[in-house]
Amino acid sequence: MILSRRTLLLGGAxxxxxxxxxxxxxxxxxxxxxxSEGLTMRAQRLITSRDAMAREFDxxxxxxxxxxxxxxxxGTPDYNRxxxxxxxxxxxxxxxxxxxxxxxxxxxxxxxxxxxQITRHDCVEGWSAIGKWTGVPLALVLDQAGLxxxxxxIVFHCMDRLGGRPYYESIDLIDAFHPQTILxxxxxxxxxxxxxxxxxxxxxxxxxxxxxxxxxxRIEARATLAGLHGGQGGYWEDVADYxxxxxx
Amino acid sequence: xxxxxxxxxxxxxxxxDDSAREIVKRHRWPVRLWHWVNALTVFVMLMSxxxxxxxxxxxxxxxxxxNSDYAWLEIGSTRDAGFLRVGAVTIPTTGVLGYRTDxxxxxxxxxxxGWATIPSTYSLxxxxxxxxxxxxxxxxxxxxxxxxxxxxxxxxxxxxxxAELRPGHVWGEVKDHARLRFATGAKxxxxxxxxxxxxxxxxxxxxPVVILTGLTMSPGMNAxxxxxxDLFGGRQSARSIxxxxxxxxxxxxxxxxxxxxxxxxxxxxxxxxxxxxRVPQARHKEAPAPVPPEETQP
Numbered sequence: 001m002i003l004s005r006r007t008l009l010l011g012g013a014x015x016x017x018x019x020x021x022x023x024x025x026x027x028x029x030x031x032x033x034x035x036s037e038g039l040t041m042r043a044q045r046l047i048t049s050r051d052a053m054a055r056e057f058d059x060x061x062x063x064x065x066x067x068x069x070x071x072x073x074x075g076t077p078d079y080n081r082x083x084x085x086x087x088x089x090x091x092x093x094x095x096x097x098x099x100x101x102x103x104x105x106x107x108x109x110x111x112x113x114x115x116x117q118i119t120r121h122d123c124v125e126g127w128s129a130i131g132k133w134t135g136v137p138l139a140l141v142l143d144q145a146g147l148x149x150x151x152x153x154i155v156f157h158c159m160d161r162l163g164g165r166p167y168y169e170s171i172d173l174i175d176a177f178h179p180q181t182i183l184x185x186x187x188x189x190x191x192x193x194x195x196x197x198x199x200x201x202x203x204x205x206x207x208x209x210x211x212x213x214x215x216x217x218r219i220e221a222r223a224t225l226a227g228l229h230g231g232q233g234g235y236w237e238d239v240a241d242y243x244x245x246x247x248x
Numbered sequence: 249x250x251x252x253x254x255x256x257x258x259x260x261x262x263x264x265d266d267s268a269r270e271i272v273k274r275h276r277w278p279v280r281l282w283h284w285v286n287a288l289t290v291f292v293m294l295m296s297x298x299x300x301x302x303x304x305x306x307x308x309x310x311x312x313x314x315n316s317d318y319a320w321l322e323i324g325s326t327r328d329a330g331f332l333r334v335g336a337v338t339i340p341t342t343g344v345l346g347y348r349t350d351x352x353x354x355x356x357x358x359x360x361x362g363w364a365t366i367p368s369t370y371s372l373x374x375x376x377x378x379x380x381x382x383x384x385x386x387x388x389x390x391x392x393x394x395x396x397x398x399x400x401x402x403x404x405x406x407x408x409x410x411a412e413l414r415p416g417h418v419w420g421e422v423k424d425h426a427r428l429r430f431a432t433g434a435k436x437x438x439x440x441x442x443x444x445x446x447x448x449x450x451x452x453x454x455x456p457v458v459i460l461t462g463l464t465m466s467p468g469m470n471a472x473x474x475x476x477x478d479l480f481g482g483r484q485s486a487r488s489i490x491x492x493x494x495x496x497x498x499x500x501x502x503x504x505x506x507x508x509x510x511x512x513x514x515x516x517x518x519x520x521x522x523x524x525x526r527v528p529q530a531r532h533k534e535a536p537a538p539v540p541p542e543e544t545q546p
Contacts, residue, residue, distance in 0.1 A: 017368060020295070024367045024374055036381035048472035055470055055477055057311065065316040120311060120483060122467050124372065126304035127314040128483050206471045242373045247468025248380060 030241075041245040045174070054180055054205035057118045063129040066121075066188065068195030071167065074160035074215050082159075087199035092141075092183075096155070096220035099146035106185060106199050112136040115182050123209040124242065133203050135184035139177045141219070147173075151221040155228065156202055156213035162235060169213040170225055170233040170244075171204055180205045183216065208246035210236050272437060274525035282393050283520055285385065290497060292382045295366040297494055298359075299375030305346075305359035307491055311482035320488070323359035330357075383462060390455050397451070405439060406448055412441040430511050432530040450500055454493050461490040 023029045073079075082090045087106050094102035116134040142154070154176040158167040175181055182203050185192050192198045197214025204211050211234070225231060230238025237244050275283075306319035313319065322333045323346045330346025332339045342348070348356050362368035366378050397403055411417060421442050424430075431440060439447065463469045464476040464486035480486040508516045512528065519525035 017363060017366075020292075020366045021368050024371075024378075030377070033377040033381040036377075036384055039384065040380060044466075044468040044472065048468060052471040054467060055474055061311060063312045063314065063317065065314070067314045067316060120467075120470075122465070122483065123304070123314075124376070126300065126465075126487060127306075128312045129314045130312045206468050208467060236373070240371075240373045241377070243376070243380075248463075248466035 037243045037245055040248055044247050048206075050174055050177075051179060052206075054119055057120065057130050059118065059132070061130050062118060062132060062188070066129045066131040066196070067127075069123060069125075069209065071160035071162065071214065072195045074158075076159065076161065079159050079215070083194060083198070090199050090217070092200060092216065093218040094141060094145040094221075095218070096222050097148040097151040098142075098221050099148060100144070102141070102145045104141075109136055109141075109183065109200065110185055112140055115179070117180055117182070117203070117205070119180070119203070119205050121209055121212070124246065132188050133182065133184040134186035134189075135182035135200075135203065137179065138181045138183055138202070139179075141183065142176060142221070145221075147221055150223045153222045153225055153233070155220040155222055155225075155233075156216050157218040157220060158213050159215040159217050163239070165229070165235060165239065167213065167215070167235045168229060169202065169211050169235070170222075171202075171207070171211065175204050175206065178204070178206070206247055210234070210242065211246050270527045271524055272527060273523050274437065274519045275523050277523070278393070278396050280520055280523060282389055282396075285389055289382050289385045289389065290501070292366060292378055293386060294494055294498060295364060296375045296378035296382070299365040299367065299370075300372060300379060301491065302359045302365065302370065303372040303375075307488040308484040309481070309488060310484055311477070313484035313487075321491075325357045383459075387459050390451075390459065393451070406444055406451075408441050408444045412444070417441065428510055430528065432528045434527075436528050437525075446500060446503075450497070454496055454500075458490060458493040458497070461486040461493065465490065 090106055092102070092104045092106075092109065094104070113136065114134055115137055116132065118130060118132045120128050120130045122128050138154070151173070153170045153172055155168060155170040158169075160167045171181070180203065183200050184197075184203050185200050187193065187196050192201060197212075197216075200216045201214040202212050202216065222228065225233040225244075229235075232238045232241075233244045234242070236242040305323040306313070306315070307321040308317055308319055319333075320335055323341070324331060324333070325347040328342075328347070330341045330344070330348065332341045332345050344361065346357060346359055348361060350356060356362075358370060365375065367374050397406065418441055421440050424440075425442060430436070431438070460476060461480055463473070464480050465483055470477055470483070476486070477483065480489055515526050515528070
């Protein structure tokens with residue numbers, strides 16, 4: 001479309017706004033905006049040590065109500081059957097680029113060394129809630145499976161579907177081996193409730209809420225995110241162009 | 249090229265007639281560049297910020313805050329009306345905030361209307377892409393300008409002299425502004441004390457606070473710089489302060505644009521584009537009270 005100078009002058013603010021929308025639809029311009037995501041990630045990683053910890057709070061700081069977001073109940077026949085049996089038949093598969101693929105029951109996971117942390121959950125929408133999480137450090141599960149040298153990303157496959165697509169998320173090894181990155185099976189001193197991701201969810205405390213995959217059934221180590229679903233490394237990344245690096 | 253402004257300005261004799269009709273270089277290139285980059289950047293930041301706010305149009309104090317917690321500010325809608333609530337005060341805003349009906353009779357319950365957001369249709373992810381990319385432009389520009397101001401001569405133009413801060417002088421400026429009596433001649437080349445305080449407030453208070461509260465909302469930055477959380481009293485407090493700063497910026501821009509219109513938009517805009525400024529002539533005999541010379545040149 002050709003914009004004459006007259007149109008620009010007459011259109012004034014309206015044209016400016018329409019221009020923003022048109023820019024927003026341009027793949028080239030979107031690419032330019034997206035390049036700042038890499039800049040942000042590199043800058044944050046530059047000033048953050050690998051083990052820099054997210055703030056941990058006191059029990060008195062906790063939110064009275066920890067709201068649920070996204071899927072409140074996967075509700076599929078398979079999930080309903082697992083939930084009816086208190087997830088006794090559920091297994092966590094750990095596969096992909098690992099030397100010793102794993103199939104772990106909830107009982108096995110809950111008997112592994114645990115970490116409890118009271119942290120703030122920050123939703124990309126803007127709200128925050130402080131809750132208490134207990135689970136096994138992801139690093140222990142990955143070490144048990146023996147990560148191969150080619151592995152660069154850890155993918156979390158989930159049991160819930162949104163708009164017909166399975167939910168999934170991924171993080172890199174820096175976050176995967178962070179001491180506060182845990183697979184939580186308890187929240188606020190109780191078994192993890194279904195709205196918050198039962199039987200197992202990820203806590204990756206230095207990133208926003210949508211990275212914290214719920215209803216996990218499989219953990220896959222991969223060399224690349226390309227070729228998996230939409231290729232952007234997560235459900236929201238694929239369907240709505242949310243940032244893969246959600247540290248801000 | 250040396251600016252004429254400092255020489256004229258330091259001479260506090262009210263020789264209005266001498267400098268009338270004179271064209272002087274008023275704004276140096278870093279000032280002009282920063283001004284226009286910011287005009288674009290702040291416009292994008294404010295409108296993409298309102299888009300992000302629309303995703304959760306409630307503000308809280310403290311570390312946490314979500315739907316079941318008390319919000320000190322909320323934009324929302326009842327069945328058929330929009331409202332803005334601040335504390336215990338609820339203001340009906342149907343048609344503007346929280347509830348509006350478009351030409352096709354479609355009801356839209358977004359907090360801020362499409363004409364105020366980037367993009368104009370709801371997309372939190374696109375709003376974030378714009379906001380977080382332009383945040384780099386804003387921050388790098390701000391750091392460069394702080395260095396320029398503190399290391400260079402710009403400082404002498406922006407920081408008020410002690411005599412200018414005397415209540416009598418400030419009150420005189422307020423009265424002149426209220427009567428729309430603008431400085432002429434040599435005095436017009438100097439920022440008045442109200443301008444200086446506003447510009448300093450924006451550059452050294454609102455700008456750093458808006459950048460730091462923005463960073464405080466980042467879970468990654470919280471791990472790197474935990475002191476940010478303590479500085480602002482929690483992530484949700486930082487979000488509230490971020491929003492308040494945005495509205496102070498809108499207020500500043502409105503007053504700024506009104507003053508440009510009143511002071512002579514062509515001359516003012518040309519000065520900010522080319523640097524060259526036509527010194528306004530006195531329109532009446534009595535010049536505003538000059539700053540006493542013994543105070544300005546100790």
